[in-house]
Amino acid sequence: MLKRWRTRIFLFLAVLGPGFITANVDNDPNGILTYSQSGAQFGYSLLWTIIPITLALIIVQEMCARMGVVTGKGLSDLIREEFGLRITFIIMVLLVIVNFGNVIGEFAGIAGSLQLFHLSKYISVPICAVLVWLLAVRGDYKTVEKIFLTASVFYIAYIITGVLSEPSWHTAIVATIKLPPRASWGQQGYVFMVVSVIGTTIAPWMQFYLQSSIVEKGVSIRKYAATRLDVIVGSIFTDVVAWFIIVACAATLWAHGMGNIAMPADAAEAMKPLAGSYAFLLFAFGLFNASFFAASVLPLSTAYTVCEGLGFESGVDKNFKQAPFFYWLYTLLIAGGVAVVLIPDFPLVQFSIFSQALNGILLPIVIVFMLLLINRKDLMGTHVNSHWFNAAAWLTAVIVTILSGILMFQQIANAWKH
Amino acid sequence: MNEKRNGPSLTLLLGTPVTEPHGSLFGRLKDIAVATGADAGKIAGLVLKTKKGLKLVPATEVMSTPSGVLELRSTEMVQPLRNDENFILLKQDLLDRQIIDVHGRKVVRVNDVDLQWFSRDEKQDLRVREVEVGLRGAVRRLLLGTMPRHVVDRVARQFPARVIPWEFVDVIEVDPARRVKLKIEHERLAQLHPSDIADILEELAPAERGAILTALDEEVAAETLEEVEPKLQKAMVESLDSETIAGIVEEMDPGAAADLLAELPEERSEAILEEMHPEERQEVEDLLEFREDSAAGRMTPAFVQVSVEATVADGVEALRAFEGDPETITEVYLVDERKILKGVVPLGRMILAKPETRLEVLTESRFISCQADAHQNSVAELFDKYNLRALPVVNEDGRLVGIIEADHVIAFLRDKI
Numbered sequence: 001m002l003k004r005w006r007t008r009i010f011l012f013l014a015v016l017g018p019g020f021i022t023a024n025v026d027n028d029p030n031g032i033l034t035y036s037q038s039g040a041q042f043g044y045s046l047l048w049t050i051i052p053i054t055l056a057l058i059i060v061q062e063m064c065a066r067m068g069v070v071t072g073k074g075l076s077d078l079i080r081e082e083f084g085l086r087i088t089f090i091i092m093v094l095l096v097i098v099n100f101g102n103v104i105g106e107f108a109g110i111a112g113s114l115q116l117f118h119l120s121k122y123i124s125v126p127i128c129a130v131l132v133w134l135l136a137v138r139g140d141y142k143t144v145e146k147i148f149l150t151a152s153v154f155y156i157a158y159i160i161t162g163v164l165s166e167p168s169w170h171t172a173i174v175a176t177i178k179l180p181p182r183a184s185w186g187q188q189g190y191v192f193m194v195v196s197v198i199g200t201t202i203a204p205w206m207q208f209y210l211q212s213s214i215v216e217k218g219v220s221i222r223k224y225a226a227t228r229l230d231v232i233v234g235s236i237f238t239d240v241v242a243w244f245i246i247v248a249c250a251a252t253l254w255a256h257g258m259g260n261i262a263m264p265a266d267a268a269e270a271m272k273p274l275a276g277s278y279a280f281l282l283f284a285f286g287l288f289n290a291s292f293f294a295a296s297v298l299p300l301s302t303a304y305t306v307c308e309g310l311g312f313e314s315g316v317d318k319n320f321k322q323a324p325f326f327y328w329l330y331t332l333l334i335a336g337g338v339a340v341v342l343i344p345d346f347p348l349v350q351f352s353i354f355s356q357a358l359n360g361i362l363l364p365i366v367i368v369f370m371l372l373l374i375n376r377k378d379l380m381g382t383h384v385n386s387h388w389f390n391a392a393a394w395l396t397a398v399i400v401t402i403l404s405g406i407l408m409f410q411q412i413a414n415a416w417k418h
Numbered sequence: 419m420n421e422k423r424n425g426p427s428l429t430l431l432l433g434t435p436v437t438e439p440h441g442s443l444f445g446r447l448k449d450i451a452v453a454t455g456a457d458a459g460k461i462a463g464l465v466l467k468t469k470k471g472l473k474l475v476p477a478t479e480v481m482s483t484p485s486g487v488l489e490l491r492s493t494e495m496v497q498p499l500r501n502d503e504n505f506i507l508l509k510q511d512l513l514d515r516q517i518i519d520v521h522g523r524k525v526v527r528v529n530d531v532d533l534q535w536f537s538r539d540e541k542q543d544l545r546v547r548e549v550e551v552g553l554r555g556a557v558r559r560l561l562l563g564t565m566p567r568h569v570v571d572r573v574a575r576q577f578p579a580r581v582i583p584w585e586f587v588d589v590i591e592v593d594p595a596r597r598v599k600l601k602i603e604h605e606r607l608a609q610l611h612p613s614d615i616a617d618i619l620e621e622l623a624p625a626e627r628g629a630i631l632t633a634l635d636e637e638v639a640a641e642t643l644e645e646v647e648p649k650l651q652k653a654m655v656e657s658l659d660s661e662t663i664a665g666i667v668e669e670m671d672p673g674a675a676a677d678l679l680a681e682l683p684e685e686r687s688e689a690i691l692e693e694m695h696p697e698e699r700q701e702v703e704d705l706l707e708f709r710e711d712s713a714a715g716r717m718t719p720a721f722v723q724v725s726v727e728a729t730v731a732d733g734v735e736a737l738r739a740f741e742g743d744p745e746t747i748t749e750v751y752l753v754d755e756r757k758i759l760k761g762v763v764p765l766g767r768m769i770l771a772k773p774e775t776r777l778e779v780l781t782e783s784r785f786i787s788c789q790a791d792a793h794q795n796s797v798a799e800l801f802d803k804y805n806l807r808a809l810p811v812v813n814e815d816g817r818l819v820g821i822i823e824a825d826h827v828i829a830f831l832r833d834k835i
Binding site for chain 2: 071072073077080081084085086089215218220222310311
């Protein structure tokens with residue numbers, strides 16, 4: 001009996017990685033900004049979104065994992081083979097634009113978090129960009145994955161911050177389970193915040209990255225149960241972290257009436273007098289960890305996805321001459337991100353939020369393609385979606401689409417006003 | 419045969435309206451059927467989408483007109499499209515799929531297919547010239563529909579083309595029944611060096627990999643599997659049944675086979691060993707007993723040994739009778755009646771000597787060997803120190819049990835770099 005459990009745990013640890021990492025990279029600076037803002041502005045009353053979001057995330061991620069394991073091909077590969085070059089090209093172009101927006105947000109996070117330690121962004125950002133570039137180009141996948149997994153664990157910093165902020169636990173837990181009273185919905189900006197929180201959790205790039213990681217890892221169908229567990233555990237962990245971020249900001253900033261955060265760094269600053277310098281340090285460190293981590297994953301994943309879909313040579317195991325397009329795209333994404341962040345007085349916050357809106361526009365398109373692919377018997381064999389899974393997945397897609405539509409509408413309306 | 423320089427491309431042909439002899443619309447070009455196997459490259463016919471369903475018509479029955487529309491000479495040769503035909507459809511089976519470029523030794527994705535009109539028996543026939551995998555094909559696909567076709571073609575020609583002639587294209591078909599019908603045997607692929615085949619397999623998805631491995635001759639498959647990296651070896655073996663694997667493993671070098679089976683879960687390797695011929699099975703089982711990182715774990719039992727009394731002529735006979743791969747042999751080993759290693763004779767010396775010369779005379783005065791339980795690090799040291807190409811392995815009694823070849827040591831050292 002014990003031996004069976006031991007082999008099960010070893011099996012799980014062997015495939016642990018892609019699901020866990022993807023879900024945690026999701027808590028990038030843009031996400032942290034959104035969660036912090038929701039906690040600071042509305043206290044505990046947005047916590048009820050966490051459970052539905054986690055379910056939606058698990059559903060969407062599980063489909064990509066399943067496709068990766070069964071077909072052994074990445075998502076952009078599948079789209080190319082089944083839907084043709086033109087559709088793939090359009091999606092790739094959109095993905096590059098959207099991901100570039102996200103990359104800018106990551107470097108903004110690096111700049112912001114290190115500014116808390118009085119390091120100028122003109123020093124911190126270029127150095128970190130070089131480190132990020134080297135990590136991907138010189139490191140091999142196994143080492144890099146281990147580093148990422150370790151980085152994921154550091155998100156616990158937020159959990160500790162949450163505890164240190166001495167929240168009202170009873171209120172928090174009740175708010176998580178019960179839907180908010182009708183009055184809350186009428187509050188100014190409440191709907192917008194709900195939409196942002198949901199929209200920031202499931203990003204299009206995550207689906208491509210997860211499926212490619214699983215293909216790269218070479219997970220076979222036999223080991224699929226462990227991979228599914230990896231996806232579920234990752235999604236739960238990342239949303240637990242999100243919960244604690246919201247709680248931490250609710251207990252400190254909201255409780256003291258500081259409802260508005262201009263930058264994630266502001267959240268950390270504001271925490272210092274209220275929850276002590278440990279909370280401040282942890283929050284700042286957590287932010288840096290998230291930014292660096294996301295900056296390492298996102299540009300690389302984008303380069304891989306685009307090369308895969310359009311048929312260019314790719315891979316950090318190849319040198320520049322063998323895979324020129326791959327290296328150019330990767331380097332330009334990083335260099336471009338750095339350049340934009342270093343522009344003095346660049347509206348980093350607006351841009352971060354705008355990038356999440358872009359995510360929201362592309363996401364329904366990607367989910368629809370995923371659903372079309374995963375129901376194909378000739379691709380998935382017996383692993384097509386069951387009826388109720390399909391229902392749940394389509395429902396998620398529809399809700400996400402509607403919410404993204406609302407979010408986009410709100411963004412445009414806001415931009416129009418200024 | 420008259421060949422036009424710039425033939426039509428698949429992308430620009432698809433969707434072209436096809437009219438009957440008196441001008442009314444008959445249908446649209448939906449796809450093009452190409453024969454495989456012996457008739458490779460020959461267009462079996464054009465697939466037309468008509469109001470009455472899908473039809474097939476030979477390319478000779480169609481003429482191209484100046485307006486770009488295709489016109490049927492007559493409707494006699496038009497037949498309905500049946501599913502059991504043995505051809506592939508260019509748009510459905512080839513476009514956007516991966517194929518193997520046998521000449522370039524890699525896997526590429528098809529962007530477009532270039533065709534060619536040629537004159538045959540006073541009629542114009544169509545055949546596949548090459549596959550487009552570069553920018554030109556991509557641009558044509560992307561721009562189609564946004565501009566008139568001849569403009570798209572002209573713009574696309576500004577971009578460099580990367581083409582693979584049809585003779586060098588190896589189509590991958592995952593369905594085994596269809597593979598047999600299409601006679602896809604990968605003969606050209608099989609002629610590549612096993613390492614190149616292994617590289618190609620590493621670039622493919624599991625289903626395609628399994629399809630190719632089972633289509634190849636067992637000997638070729640064995641040599642290829644030896645060159646595939648261990649993690650992938652395992653994955654590939656997992657997806658095939660024990661009997662098929664056994665057939666391939668039997669043809670592998672026993673040392674490599676033992677390494678492969680050692681990586682698998684015990685029940686799997688047992689199942690595979692059961693299906694193997696007793697002789698090969700015994701060789702592999704013997705090797706499996708040794709630790710993987712010892713000299714014995716690295717060695718192969720395939721070597722040439724002769725009695726100490728033997729002459730050069732006997733040595734050459736022994737070489738002829740050798741069942742393994744003769745290219746790997748660099749020396750011949752001399753053993754006494756109890757199989758104890760007594761001498762080592764490099765092939766070079768054998769060639770220069772007269773046939774009657776006794777091999778004992780030609781042997782190295784001080785030859786190097788190592789114990790079966792020596793660690794692979796000391797083996798590598800010996801290779802470096804004495805500039806060896808092969809190292810005989812002996813057990814505690816001095817009996818010759820196997821040899822280690824330079825390429826095994828190189829593989830082991832590369833793992834450490």
